Amino acid sequence: MCFKEFFALKGVEGSPWVGFQHFETFFRSFYFSELIVNTVIFSTARLVLGLPLAIILALAIHESRLLKFRSLVQTVTYLPHFLSWVIMYGLLLALFSPSSGMVNEALKSMGGQPISFLTSPDWFRQVVVGSDIWKETGWSTILYLAALLGINPELYEAAEVDGASRWRRIWHISLPGIVPVIVLITLLRLGNILDGGFSQIWVLYSVPVYSVGDIIDTWVYRAGVLDFQFSLATAVGLFKGVIGLILILVANSVAKRVAQQSLF
Amino acid sequence: MFRSSHRDEWGFQLIVNGFLLLVLLIIVIPLWRVIMTSLTPLDVYMRGGTPMFQWPWEWSFAAYEQMLTHPIFPRATLNSIIITLTGTALSLFLTVPLAYALSARTLPGRRIIISLILFVFLFSVGLIPVYLLVAKTLGWTNNILAVIVPPAVGATNTLVMMRFFEGIPEEIKESARMDGANDLQVLWQIVLPLSKPILLTIGLFYAVHYWNEFFTPILYLNDQNLQPLPVLLRNILIGQNFSEYVDYDVSRAASIESLKSSAVLLTMLPMVLVYPWIQRYFTKGTLLGGVKE
Numbered sequence: 001m002c003f004k005e006f007f008a009l010k011g012v013e014g015s016p017w018v019g020f021q022h023f024e025t026f027f028r029s030f031y032f033s034e035l036i037v038n039t040v041i042f043s044t045a046r047l048v049l050g051l052p053l054a055i056i057l058a059l060a061i062h063e064s065r066l067l068k069f070r071s072l073v074q075t076v077t078y079l080p081h082f083l084s085w086v087i088m089y090g091l092l093l094a095l096f097s098p099s100s101g102m103v104n105e106a107l108k109s110m111g112g113q114p115i116s117f118l119t120s121p122d123w124f125r126q127v128v129v130g131s132d133i134w135k136e137t138g139w140s141t142i143l144y145l146a147a148l149l150g151i152n153p154e155l156y157e158a159a160e161v162d163g164a165s166r167w168r169r170i171w172h173i174s175l176p177g178i179v180p181v182i183v184l185i186t187l188l189r190l191g192n193i194l195d196g197g198f199s200q201i202w203v204l205y206s207v208p209v210y211s212v213g214d215i216i217d218t219w220v221y222r223a224g225v226l227d228f229q230f231s232l233a234t235a236v237g238l239f240k241g242v243i244g245l246i247l248i249l250v251a252n253s254v255a256k257r258v259a260q261q262s263l264f
Numbered sequence: 265m266f267r268s269s270h271r272d273e274w275g276f277q278l279i280v281n282g283f284l285l286l287v288l289l290i291i292v293i294p295l296w297r298v299i300m301t302s303l304t305p306l307d308v309y310m311r312g313g314t315p316m317f318q319w320p321w322e323w324s325f326a327a328y329e330q331m332l333t334h335p336i337f338p339r340a341t342l343n344s345i346i347i348t349l350t351g352t353a354l355s356l357f358l359t360v361p362l363a364y365a366l367s368a369r370t371l372p373g374r375r376i377i378i379s380l381i382l383f384v385f386l387f388s389v390g391l392i393p394v395y396l397l398v399a400k401t402l403g404w405t406n407n408i409l410a411v412i413v414p415p416a417v418g419a420t421n422t423l424v425m426m427r428f429f430e431g432i433p434e435e436i437k438e439s440a441r442m443d444g445a446n447d448l449q450v451l452w453q454i455v456l457p458l459s460k461p462i463l464l465t466i467g468l469f470y471a472v473h474y475w476n477e478f479f480t481p482i483l484y485l486n487d488q489n490l491q492p493l494p495v496l497l498r499n500i501l502i503g504q505n506f507s508e509y510v511d512y513d514v515s516r517a518a519s520i521e522s523l524k525s526s527a528v529l530l531t532m533l534p535m536v537l538v539y540p541w542i543q544r545y546f547t548k549g550t551l552l553g554g555v556k557e
Binding site: 060061069070072073074079082083085087100102217221233238240241242249 | 272284287295392396472478483525
C-alpha cells in the first residue's frame with residue numbers, strides 16, 4: 001500500500017501504483033533528519049544514562065544485608081513500571097507545572113522564575129529521558145539481579161579468604177558475572193534504536209516542543225491518522241520497520257558471538 | 265586485622281543502604297506530593313499551596329467525593345474493568361494453548377511457527393496499516409473489540425510461557441498419558457496446576473497493559489460513554505472543558521489541583537493493590553524465560 005497512491009473511495013486494490021514515490025518524498029523532506037535525530041537521541045540517552053544506573057542499583061540491592069529494607073526497595077522501585085504514561089503525566093505536572101509544581105515552587109521560593117519544563121524546547125528532552133529512567137530503572141534491575149544470583153558463591157568465599165575488599169569483590173566477581181547480560185541488553189536496545197518511546201512522547205509533547213520532541217512514530221500518527229496521508233505515513237512506518245528488523249538481526253548475531261547468548 | 269575488616273564491612277553497608285534510601289526517596293517523593301495535593305483542603309491550598317508535611321493533619325476528601333459523584337467517573341471505571349477482565353481472559357485463553365502446543369517438541373512445523381511469531385515480534389508494520397485494518401476493514405470504530413482483540417496475543421508473553429512449559433519434566437506428562445489422559449486433560453490437570461507463577465505473571469502483564477492502554481481507546485473509541493479511565497484522566501489533566509468531566513464547585517472545598525491528583529491516584533489504585541501480591545512470582549525463571557542460553 002505504501003507503493004500506491006491511496007484513495008479512500010477506491011480502496012487499496014483500486015488505487016494506482018506509484019513505486020517508491022512516497023519514500024522519496026520522505027527522504028527529501030525537511031523533517032526527515034529532524035525525526036531521525038530526535039528518535040536516536042531519545043533512545044541513546046535512555047541507554048547511556050539508564051543502563052549504568054540500573055547496574056549500580058542492582059549491585060546495591062544485591063549487596064545490602066538489610067533483607068527487609070532490600071525487598072521494600074525492590075517493591076517500590078518496580079512499581080512505576082506498572083504505571084501508564086498518562087499517570088506519569090499527572091506526576092510530572094505535580095512536579096513541573098509552572099503554577100503549582102513542586103520544583104517550580106522551590107524555584108520561586110529561592111527567588112527564581114518558574115520554568116515550564118514540559119513545553120520548553122530547552123527542557124523537554126531532559127524531562128522525557130529523566131522520567132523514563134525514573135519509571136523503568138527499578139524494573140530493569142530484575143535481569144541483573146537474576147544474573148548476580150547465578151554467580152557461584154564459592155568465588156566470593158575464596159576472594160574473602162584472600163582478603164579482597166567488598167569493592168574489589170564487586171569489581172572482579174560481580175561485574176564480570178553480569179557482563180553477558182549487560183552485552184545482551186545493550187545490543188538489543190541498540191537494535192531498537194528507532195523506537196523513541198511512542199506512548200511517552202505522545203502524552204507529553206505539544207506543538208512548542210515538536211522541534212526537539214517529535215519522533216518517527218508520533219510523526220506517522222499525525223501524518224496518517226490526523227492528516228489522512230495514509231500512503232506516506234505507511235511508507236515511513238515500513239521504512240522504520242525494515243531498518244529496525246535489520247538492526248535487531250545484526251544485534252542478535254553479534255550477541256550470539258560476543259556473549260554466547262541470544263534472544264532467538 | 266579482624267576489627268578493621270569488620271569496620272570496612274560496616275562502612276560498606278552504610279554506603280550501599282544509604283544509596284538505596286536515596287533511590288527510595290526519589291521514587292516516593294513525587295507520589296507523596298500527589299497524595300498530599302489530593303488531600304489538601306481548599307483553604308489550606310489557598311494560603312500556601314500544597315504542604316509537604318503538615319501537623320496537625322488537615323485532610324479533606326472533598327476532591328475524591330467530587331470525582332466519584334460525577335457520573336462519568338464510575339462509567340469510565342466500569343469500562344476499564346470490562347476491558348481489563350475480558351481482555352486478560354481472552355489473552356490467557358489464546359496464549360496458554362498456543363504456548364503449550366509450541367512447547368511440545370513433536371509438534372509438526374514447530375520451528376516455522378516459532379519463527380513466524382518471532383517475525384511478528386521483531387518486525388512492526390507500523391501504526392497506519394493496523395489502524396486501517398481495525399477502523400476501516402473491520403469497522404470497529406466505537407467498538408471495544410478494537411481495544412481488546414488486537415493486543416490479545418503478545419509474542420514475548422507467548423515465548424516466555426512456552427519456555428516455562430518446556431521446563432516441566434516430560435515424565436510427569438507421560439505418566440498422565442499412560443493413564444489415558446488426552447492432551448487437553450494433561451494441560452488442564454497436570455501442566456496448569458504446576459504453572460501458577462507463570463500464569464499470574466503473564467496474566468498481570470496482560471492486565472496491566474489493558475488497564476493502562478489509552479492510545480487505542482482514543483484512536484478507536486470516540487463515544488465518551490465507552491472511554492476507559494486513562495482517557496478520562498488525560499482529559500482531566502489537560503484541563504480543556506474541565507467542567508465536562510468533573511462537577512467543579514469551589515464551595516465543595518477542593519482545588520483543581522486536588523481534583524487532578526485524586527484522579528491520578530484513583531486510576532493507579534488497582535495496580536498498586538494487585539501488583540505486590542503477584543510480585544513474588546517474578547522469579548528468575550519467568551523473566552529469563554525468553555532468553556536462550
